[in-house]
Amino acid sequence: MAEVATKQAESDDEELPITRVLNAATRMLARLVRVLVIPAILVTIALTLANAGSREAVGAFLVAHLGFVFWGILLLGFAVWRAWEAKQRHKVIFAPRTTKRSTEKPLMRSMGKAFSDSVDILLFRDEKPWRVAYLLITAGAAALATVNAWGPKDWPFALASGDQDATPGPAILSMVGPLVWFIVVLTRLNKIFGQRSAVIEGIHGVAKSTLKYPKPGARMSPEDRRLSAAYTAVEVKEWETLTMPRRFFVLAPTTLTVTDGKSWSEFEANLGARVPHPEGWHVERERNGRGALIAPAQYPLGVLWDGEQDPDPLTFLLGANLDDAETPLSITFGEVSPHALVTGGTGSGKTSLAEAIMAQAATKPMPWDQTLFAICHVIDPKGPFANRWFGRPNMDVTNGTRDIEIEGETNSGVVAMAFHMERVFADMNARQAILDQYANLGTWIHLPDSEKVANRMTPVYIVMDEFLDHTGKDPGTSEAVLKDNAARERLMYITGLIARKGRSLGFHLILIAQDAKMTDIGSSLIRQLAARAVMGNMDIHANARMFGNDVTIPLLPLRASSTAKRRRSLVARGS
Missing domain, CATH: 3.40.50.300 (P-loop containing nucleotide triphosphate hydrolases)
Known part of the structure; x- marks a missing residue:
């Protein structure tokens, strides 16, 4: 009676089974990396410090190759700055009288979430040319930091010790490689996270207006504070593309009753208009009224009569x-x-x-x-x-x-x-x-x-x-x-x-x-x-x-x- 009338259906028939298997394996690997990368790093550091031989070997290598130390200082310095900036933003919003800063910026997502999202983008989500570029820049920076040993007898350390004849040599390349890597990666991630933030802020704006979120203030309950920030009120569980979420959870205020379907229907309609998805959005509310999981509606394929x-x-x-x-x-x-x-x-x-x-x-x-x-x-x-x-x-x-x-x-x-x-x-x-x-x-x-x-x-x-x-x-x-x-x-x-x-x-x-x-x-x-x-x-x-x-x-x-x-x-x- 009816025949499928969408190009999507045609692509379904053309897709090879091996392609579907590879896509599923890639998604599974991405999830494992997001979950295990931080524990793996911590376990590796703990095992290294627990063994005396490992400590001495790693220490000797780092002293002889300070390019890797510089690389670590760049990352650690950025993490410290980010923690300070997150604290300042929180103070401007919730305790404006205790800070000198007057410009209010959105709250930042947690450090762990930011790190796992960064790894996911660099390894799996970003466009293929960029991922190849990351691989090449990382390999090049590691090679420069390894080949060009840079120790206390090299410039600028020799200048500090009184050796006025010391001049920059090839060893300085061990610092250039990590610096270039840091600038490229940080610039690219900053652009992507900025686009993601705009999407999350848009979702938060729809929820704030339709679900009646409380206004930010100095005397807010912990729940109200979560609702006032986009990254805590809207939790993206999976990204479909670099800037389009696939599954995310939206918190509901306690003032919204479990049976209030009108507000959620209005939210779904406004979300579809302001943050459109090709397949539309579906709102699946939790029974306890804590919030709703939002995912593509994925309605049945169209048919021709x-x-x-x-x-x-x-x-x-x-x-x-x-x-x-x-x-x-x-x-x-x-x-x-x-x-x-x-x-x-x-x-x-x-x-x-x-x-x-x-x-x-x-x-x-x-x-x-x-x-x-x-x-x-x-x-x-x-x-x-x-x-x-x-x-x-x-x-x-x-x-x-x-x-x-x-x-x-x-x-x-x-x-x-x-x-x-x-x-x-x-x-x-x-x-x-x-x-x-x-x-x-x-x-x-x-x-x-x-x-x-x-x-x-x-x-x-x-x-x-x-x-x-x-x-x-x-x-x-x-x-x-x-x-x-x-x-x-x-x-x-x-x-x-x-x-x-x-x-x-x-x-x-x-x-x-x-x-x-x-x-x-x-x-x-x-x-x-x-x-x-x-x-x-x-x-x-x-x-x-x-x-x-x-x-x-x-x-x-x-x-x-x-x-x-x-x-x-x-x-x-x-x-």
Whole structure:
């Protein structure tokens, strides 16, 4: 029914197994180096100092080759400066009265984290030409420091001892090599860490505004201090590229409740807009509310519809079934599942699922009359969805951002959407009047074909995008605000009536929302939305709201990409 329509899928087929093995081995080696490099250095130093022979041999070598001592002094001096700078930045932010510095700079990440990130960049993450350059410069500096022995009898030590005839000789090269290495590496790492800092600061800014982080101050709790600094509030666990994180943890303030999905949904949407990722972001909240792990959403591969239709007028094909290639995924609107709720994060495919149904409904002829097609009503409070379908056959579209004229009076888009629902409600009542003439029939689908042809009866689908935008009311007492609030209340009332009575009349709701809180949608309404689909990888809280705490959510099989076997899954359940 459907064929893969992404270049990524083609690259998956072209990727050799040996390439995937090598990529996985490289990632594993990078993780081991990051974790073991510091312990390995400490163990090596301890073993050297514990053995008298090793101490004497290393000491004699360093005295004869002071280039390596100079190399170590450069690194140690930078570490001391960095520790001092980190302390000064902390004082400027949290104790400004005790420091003379007035310029506030972001807090620095821990020394251990900075060192392991540096090793990871130099060995694995940086571009190949740079890694080759690091290797050559390191080898050259070590060779210069080894070949050109530089001791107390050489310049400038001889000058200090009173030998006025001492002049610089080849031994000075033992210092030049480490100095060049230090400058090149420090400059390159400083550039990369600056770019990474900008990304982390951007993530921290989104979290600070949407999760309501406390403002920095002198009297802050340890937790609040962690939230006030980007490197402590946002912990990057894995980098995908030099400057794009792949997995990171975002702390949540204690004032944010575990069940607060609205703030996290807003965070996910803003994160996708300000720090975009090609695959979108997925927020996986922890059960204890400490924070959330953020990773690429890795939504299922896109598919192209080839025009195939299910013969049942109420059944629609949704895409390829990865469990059974011969049987596509489908949804049926009937007595058991008359209405649908579609939820998921930004970019997860919520609207695309509704559009797949709409495209088939508008092009599938009715069995009782090949000239009749289903009617789709689109109610969009933000506009883009409505604009895509405006003017197409069998589509009745209202853009909630545009004013309309009703009886010579200009009304807002909110009133326009309510007016649209009034028309749908009138059509439903008209069909109810026809059905009432047949005492022994329970639903409109059992009406005689002649009756359905004469009254041009077809299924009716009401697609309401960004549904939660309809549920709230604006503050204020102006005439315009009161009119809009009254329109929203009427729209919600009609929606509830359609949910309760529409199933027997062929009127089916498809509500699209980023979250599925019963308190926001309404307990009576959400119970009528028996067909439910979660797009993308929703977290445990969203799944529980959709399907209950005791339900095991089925996952479709996973597909691998050419970069890192990137997992893609779709969670869906219809009842």
